[in-house]
Amino acid sequence: MAAGKSFNPGVVVVAAGRGERAGVPEEGPKQYRPIGGMPVISHTLSGFVEWAGASAGIVVVIHPDDEALFRDALSHVRQADGIQFVYGGDTRQQSVLNGLEALERANPSHVLIHDAVRPFFDAPLIERICAALKAGDNAVLPAIAVADTLKQADAHHMVAGTVPRAGLFAAQTPQAFDFAVIFDAHRRAAAEQRFDFTDDAGIAEWAGLGVRLVDGLADNVKLTFRRDLAMADEKLSQNLIADIRTGNGYDVHKLVPGDGVTLCGVRIPHDMTLSGHSDADVAFHALTDALLATCGEGDIGDHFPPSDPQWKGAASNIFLAHAAKIVRDKGGVILNADVSLIAEAPKVGPHRNEMRQKIADCLGIDLARCSVKATTNETIGFVGRGEGIAAIATASVSYGNMR
Ligand SMILES: Nc1ccn([C@@H]2O[C@H](COP(=O)(O)OP(=O)(O)OP(=O)(O)O)[C@@H](O)[C@H]2O)c(=O)n1
Numbered sequence: 439m440a441a442g443k444s445f446n447p448g449v450v451v452v453a454a455g456r457g458e459r460a461g462v463p464e465e466g467p468k469q470y471r472p473i474g475g476m477p478v479i480s481h482t483l484s485g486f487v488e489w490a491g492a493s494a495g496i497v498v499v500i501h502p503d504d505e506a507l508f509r510d511a512l513s514h515v516r517q518a519d520g521i522q523f524v525y526g527g528d529t530r531q532q533s534v535l536n537g538l539e540a541l542e543r544a545n546p547s548h549v550l551i552h553d554a555v556r557p558f559f560d561a562p563l564i565e566r567i568c569a570a571l572k573a574g575d576n577a578v579l580p581a582i583a584v585a586d587t588l589k590q591a592d593a594h595h596m597v598a599g600t601v602p603r604a605g606l607f608a609a610q611t612p613q614a615f616d617f618a619v620i621f622d623a624h625r626r627a628a629a630e631q632r633f634d635f636t637d638d639a640g641i642a643e644w645a646g647l648g649v650r651l652v653d654g655l656a657d658n659v660k661l662t663f664r665r666d667l668a669m670a671d672e673k674l675s676q677n678l679i680a681d682i683r684t685g686n687g688y689d690v691h692k693l694v695p696g697d698g699v700t701l702c703g704v705r706i707p708h709d710m711t712l713s714g715h716s717d718a719d720v721a722f723h724a725l726t727d728a729l730l731a732t733c734g735e736g737d738i739g740d741h742f743p744p745s746d747p748q749w750k751g752a753a754s755n756i757f758l759a760h761a762a763k764i765v766r767d768k769g770g771v772i773l774n775a776d777v778s779l780i781a782e783a784p785k786v787g788p789h790r791n792e793m794r795q796k797i798a799d800c801l802g803i804d805l806a807r808c809s810v811k812a813t814t815n816e817t818i819g820f821v822g823r824g825e826g827i828a829a830i831a832t833a834s835v836s837y838g839n840m841r
């Protein structure tokens with residue numbers, strides 16, 4: 439790299455192909471088919487976004503028919519805001535040229551050009567490539583020494599000879615270049631009607647540039663055939679960890695003279711009542727906190743401040759339904775809800791199934807996933823003296839998978 443030139447690389451990800459060798463066109467272009475729970479290209483773009491060096495920007499080259507698929511794929515990428523897209527051409531070479539034209543505005547010093555369908559590159563590979571660029575190479579190619587014996591076939595599908603494999607390498611991407619140098623080579627190739635290059639290092643060779651080989655990565659395969667996608671899905675699925683979170687909640691309200699208590703949304707006649715700003719349903723309050731705890735959303739008081747007059751006397755299923763909506767909006771699926779009531783009186787047993795049904799209805803989950811239990815406090819402490827009722831709740835929520 440020339441002295442004084444800053445290293446400010448951009449990225450072009452080509453994704454405008456039709457994936458004909460992958461077959462099954464009704465499943466859509468291979469770069470948008472799911473592996474490990476999200477589209478191939480979402481994995482690829484996440485890899486570049488996580489790589490801090492992509493400071494000059496990321497341009498994705500897509501097919502005009504794929505815009506909706508692309509937008510959906512972007513929704514799986516954290517911090518996708520800076521990612522731009524342009525339309526590609528009939529060949530990979532033309533698509534890369536369109537990407538370089540779009541990236542030029544970001545004034546990058548270098549560019550990494552990558553196939554969307556190689557989702558398994560890693561940071562050390564990119565670091566090896568960048569180290570070569572920083573050391574002054576204008577063109578860098580990650581590649582793997584060919585391990586199989588190579589045969590030449592004739593027109594009748596008969597072996598015509600064995601090709602010595604010494605010195606032969608299989609080319610991978612990202613291939614990386616001085617931006618101005620590869621942009622110029624691409625434009626010259628197009629001007630001279632040379633449209634037969636299957637990779638960018640080939641254009642660099644044609645333009646007379648020295649191309650530095652760096653060690654590729656065996657895992658960095660191009661997903662070309664349907665079985666490649668199936669194997670990629672299998673590989674990622676093995677690494678998935680279910681993101682199941684558990685939250686707990688506790689609440690207590692004071693008993694004062696009255697005519698009944700509301701527990702889990704069920705009104706039970708009693709010679710006392712629970713005092714509170716709302717209907718003082720300790721069970722629903724504890725369960726609301728348990729749900730909020732599964733996604734770090736604070737507690738019931740943060741969402742429904744006791745100082746707010748609109749919640750005076752409110753039915754607590756409003757609070758519980760609100761917490762369930764927060765959970766669902768964050769992608770959560772409520773797996774179960776469990777409440778323990780601690781009260782000397784009234785008796786909970788006769789109302790237990792109705793309480794479970796109220797929880798199930800409010801949360802929109804099966805009755806079998808809802809549990810209500812009760813115990814006395816054996817006459818000990820404030821609950822034992824009949825001064826109040828307490829509730830403890832636990833909720834489990836699945837937030838999909840994490841890696
Ligand atoms: N006109 C094209 C052709 C290919 N590509 C991209 O180049 C990469 C590597 O190409 P390949 O695996 O050959 O993909 P396809 O061209 O889609 O596959 P096929 O040759 O089987 O149709 C892919 O990310 C592909 O989307 C592109 O952007 N524009």
Ligand SMILES: C[C@](O)(CO)[C@H](O)COP(=O)(O)O
Nearest residue numbers: 530553609610611636637660
């Ligand atoms: C660029 C490339 O990934 C290098 O191996 C490859 O040449 C692109 O795929 P294609 O099948 O040759 O289009």
